Amino acid sequence: MSPLVKIRSERDRMSAVERRVGDFILENAQLLRDYSSQQLANALGISQSSVVKFTQKLGYKGYPDLKYSVGEAIARADNGDAPEAAPAAGGPGESPAENLWRRKSEAEEATRLINPPKAIRAVARAIDQAGRDGKVFIIGLGEDDIYARNFALRLSLLGILTVHDFDTARMTANASAAGAGDVLLVFSEHGNHPALCKISRYFRERRGKLISVTRHTPNPLRTLADLALVVSAHDELPYIQPLLYQSALQHLLDGVFVLLCEGHDSRGATLLANLERIQLMLEP
Amino acid sequence: MSPLVKIRSERDRMSAVERRVGDFILENAQLLRDYSSQQLANALGISQSSVVKFTQKLGYKGYPDLKYSVGEAIARADNGDAPEAAPAAGGPGESPAENLWRRKSEAEEATRLINPPKAIRAVARAIDQAGRDGKVFIIGLGEDDIYARNFALRLSLLGILTVHDFDTARMTANASAAGAGDVLLVFSEHGNHPALCKISRYFRERRGKLISVTRHTPNPLRTLADLALVVSAHDELPYIQPLLYQSALQHLLDGVFVLLCEGHDSRGATLLANLERIQLMLEP
DNA sequence: AGTACAAAGAATAAATTATTGACGCTGCCT
DNA sequence: AGGCAGCGTCAATAATTTATTCTTTGTACT
Structure with missing residues (x-):
């Protein structure tokens, strides 16, 4: 299960410090990538061990494990096509190379469709x-x-x-x-x-x-x-x-x-x- | 950029040991989650420092950074919804045509990467x-x-x-x-x-x-x-x-x-x- | 052959993470 | 009210993991 969902579901049962950790992660999930457990603790003004205990209570092996899972969750959330979805149909910011690539894909797919x-x-x-x-x-x-x-x-x-x-x-x-x-x-x-x-x-x-x-x-x-x-x-x-x-x-x-x-x-x-x-x- | 694509694109330029690391990661990306750099090194019978150097050569801050990115890539690959139903890339459910198309795209992307x-x-x-x-x-x-x-x-x-x-x-x-x-x-x-x-x-x-x-x-x-x-x-x-x-x-x-x-x-x-x-x- | 260079590993330093034990607080029982 | 059990937090520290440095080895190029 996504760690973000898990945090939200447990939030009510958490202590004050734990809740602060949880909220921080929910709001700054993407920042987590560059945070060590110590840095996260500093950012919240709490001890590093509290961060680790938080992760373990949620069922993770430790801080890096949670971090990894959050990374997965984020990646899944913006469903992979973020780089492709944005410059979708002929957007102006699209580089010629990418545009060409997209047009080719379309042609290939169309061709695949008409040849059973x-x-x-x-x-x-x-x-x-x-x-x-x-x-x-x-x-x-x-x-x-x-x-x-x-x-x-x-x-x-x-x-x-x-x-x-x-x-x-x-x-x-x-x-x-x-x-x-x-x-x-x-x-x-x-x-x-x-x-x-x-x-x-x-x-x-x-x-x-x-x-x-x-x-x-x-x-x-x-x-x-x-x-x-x-x-x-x-x-x-x-x-x-x-x-x-x-x-x-x-x-x-x-x-x-x-x-x-x-x-x-x-x-x-x-x-x-x-x-x-x-x-x-x-x-x- | 997906670390897996990056590895493939650099593969040609790698030394023997580096290539082994790269191949292992490409083939066992999902196992990486539970591997420390030392364990990975042991699995391949090489030194831990070689693993770290490998990650740095690819442009990552270090081993955990690469690991995190691989996690993201995997998560993106199996499109979030069906966790187990649609096995990762190259699964048996994939038609040959689609598989070929995917491989081509990867090659094109890798090639684009190495030609500025x-x-x-x-x-x-x-x-x-x-x-x-x-x-x-x-x-x-x-x-x-x-x-x-x-x-x-x-x-x-x-x-x-x-x-x-x-x-x-x-x-x-x-x-x-x-x-x-x-x-x-x-x-x-x-x-x-x-x-x-x-x-x-x-x-x-x-x-x-x-x-x-x-x-x-x-x-x-x-x-x-x-x-x-x-x-x-x-x-x-x-x-x-x-x-x-x-x-x-x-x-x-x-x-x-x-x-x-x-x-x-x-x-x-x-x-x-x-x-x-x-x-x-x-x-x- | 000799030198220069790159690659790999060993040793070690640095960092991050996990655990332990102490302290304080709250609630509850007598 | 006093005392004690339980929980939560933290500082200290142990353990693990990661990163760097240095040495060795092999190889390509004079």
Whole structure:
């Protein structure tokens, strides 16, 4: 039980000196942090031993024990978010860094909301499957290439064969090698690049599984896809929005990645081995 | 600032004994309540004075001060209401997604802690300057290439001329074209790739400004650099740690990027124009 | 090799905390 | 009224805990 509540409840049964101690703590709980039992006694003009006895009567082992509990109580009272609650929605005192962080969190949460765990698991399963009996194709253009490249690297570290392209010509060529059991991951923020759509359609004709990663808008690519991951990220500032998009997308992909890792021990082992090998190569 | 986060953020820089103390506290924070500094020392088989020094290095007045802060942190963590129902951080009731999100936040916060705003501003200024009267060279190998590439793209969108390489040969060649007023951004998680160090040294000889982006460890690259950005991210799971690293690093770079954008209206205009042009190109 | 420096521990000083015993007060019983 | 039991307070002091100093050890850098 909170020491503050305890003090209040016992207050009536206390002696005069004890009551003074109790009242002081109730009113100056936050000061207690820097008070020794002696200082507290001085502040009240009483003896140090009275302070200690007070704490013991309340059931604590001694003064430091009570002090610790009061600290907990205070921390619990201002429910942790004091630093966050104050500069809440775009307050003026908010630093740019904190603001950015908050916006990112919002985007990530929004994105998490529109991608049910079921969908994410389905994507992970599909990729896992393709990693066993097939290939994983990945494509993204422009900025999307960055995300595609990133994810492709992660997958190869897991021992999943990935074919990563960043132009439509090559991917068109590669796609002709695709068949059932393969997966194509298309990264396209707006989901309406004609060439990508064309490739996607072609890929589906060859009975491959299509996974799209786009904004949460109605768009042709997403419509084509067997499985669709969608991202939500908005900001009025043109230089902020891409950051949010990336963050939310990254978080989404990380979720898939973790599922892949946790699915099978063998994957984890492969990853570890690969990481070590790379480490060695980079630090001779 | 939560002592637990602080410990995590400093972990890289700690000596072996200090790290043991830190890890013990991170793992047994709730036990600390009943431990004196001597008992803690015994539990770890080290001297009591080492424990005290540990607390002081972290910026606390002494052991009791740290202990009090840890108490607060724990109290804040289990949000006051459900004392036992919701077990502390990392409990089994927590979904993987939420857990990952929390770990990321911690890494980002720790990273923010160890990079003072002043340092970030200095980096932004240096890049901005180079964007006007010079060139910005960027290099990263392996996974670091992803981050380097990402940032390079962002810079070019801002109208800053960037030379991005992902192998040492090319960069070596390019570096010979460097001079005063130029900036080299080196991405290297562990900061001890010999070739990168060599290039960096060479670049500095040519009077260019060197900016390193590494883990928060003492490492050669960071030592060489005029300006150093550092990242803190840890997890016992080998497949989680890279995600945290990336997240924290990304957040750091985003901070720089935002500063660059906000510094001058002209940059914002360039960005806008570029985004539009790209948009058109991708969606004819 | 030699020096400089940092880190850890042992010893010890300082501080804080807990206990003891003395003193005084109040209330109550004879 | 006198005396005594019980409680509360405090000063003194014992015990514990914490902080500092100093020495040793190991390590990195000439």
